Amino acid sequence: DAKTTQPPSMDCAEGRAANLPCNHSTISGNEYVYWYRQIHSQGPQYIIHGLKNNETNEMASLIITEDRKSSTLILPHATLRDTAVYYCIVRARLGGDKLIFGTGTRLQVFP
Amino acid sequence: DARVTQTPRHKVTEMGQEVTMRCQPILGHNTVFWYRQTMMQGLELLAYFRNRAPLDDSGMPKDRFSAEMPDATLATLKIQPSEPRDSAVYFCASGLSPDRRDTEAFFGQGTRLTVV
Numbered sequence: 001d002a003k004t005t006q007p008p009s010m011d012c013a014e015g016r017a018a019n020l021p022c023n024h025s026t027i028s029g030n031e032y033v034y035w036y037r038q039i040h041s042q043g044p045q046y047i048i049h050g051l052k053n054n055e056t057n058e059m060a061s062l063i064i065t066e067d068r069k070s071s072t073l074i075l076p077h078a079t080l081r082d083t084a085v086y087y088c089i090v091r092a093r094l095g096g097d098k099l100i101f102g103t104g105t106r107l108q109v110f111p
Numbered sequence: 112d113a114r115v116t117q118t119p120r121h122k123v124t125e126m127g128q129e130v131t132m133r134c135q136p137i138l139g140h141n142t143v144f145w146y147r148q149t150m151m152q153g154l155e156l157l158a159y160f161r162n163r164a165p166l167d168d169s170g171m172p173k174d175r176f177s178a179e180m181p182d183a184t185l186a187t188l189k190i191q192p193s194e195p196r197d198s199a200v201y202f203c204a205s206g207l208s209p210d211r212r213d214t215e216a217f218f219g220q221g222t223r224l225t226v227v
Contacts (some may be wrong), residue, residue, distance in 0.1 A: 046217065
């Protein structure tokens with residue numbers, strides 16, 4: 001069972017920031033928030049993960065609320081190549097570390 | 112450039128035939144996942160292994176599916192006999208155990224299976 005809720009689709013103009021929300025109200029203390037994306041016909045690609053602090057890497061930023069019940073993935077300058085399905089996943093760090101994918105958010109970046 | 116390699120990339124077979132899909136995980140990774148993706152069901156976890164031992168295969172139909180890791184460099188997923196409803200893209204992924212800092216899973220390009 002997916003433990004996250006995401007909007008089914010979003011649009012974003014090229015060059016603008018894409019903010020993808022995720023609700024995970026039942027997250028437990030030992031669970032991380034992971035983000036993956038899947039570009040058409042390819043295998044899912046890891047983006048970023050975090051526990052409670054905000055995280056940033058070369059691909060994106062992850063903002064986790066203080067109560068950890070929701071998070072936002074930020075693509076600071078979306079490009080057409082960022083068009084994909086984005087999956088938010090909660091995953092236990094120790095034991096039971098299965099990656100269970102939900103339905104994700106289909107992000108369409110337009111020119 | 113380390114990557115997960117899956118073979119074959121495409122497979123068309125007749126109903127009732129045995130199908131074997133192979134996966135070469137990234138060298139040094141000790142966790143291997145098998146997923147199936149269809150339009151209707153999305154990405155479903157079939158099974159996963161740690162240090163070649165199956166940890167969870169509850170997502171796999173036991174009567175016709177089997178997954179093994181003959182050695183650390185090869186994971187296989189077999190379907191016997193295959194049925195049209197098995198038509199899907201099958202993904203393999205590998206990663207490190209969760210007590211390591213870098214725990215992300217890396218996915219292969221998938222095997223697109225069509226059973227006619």
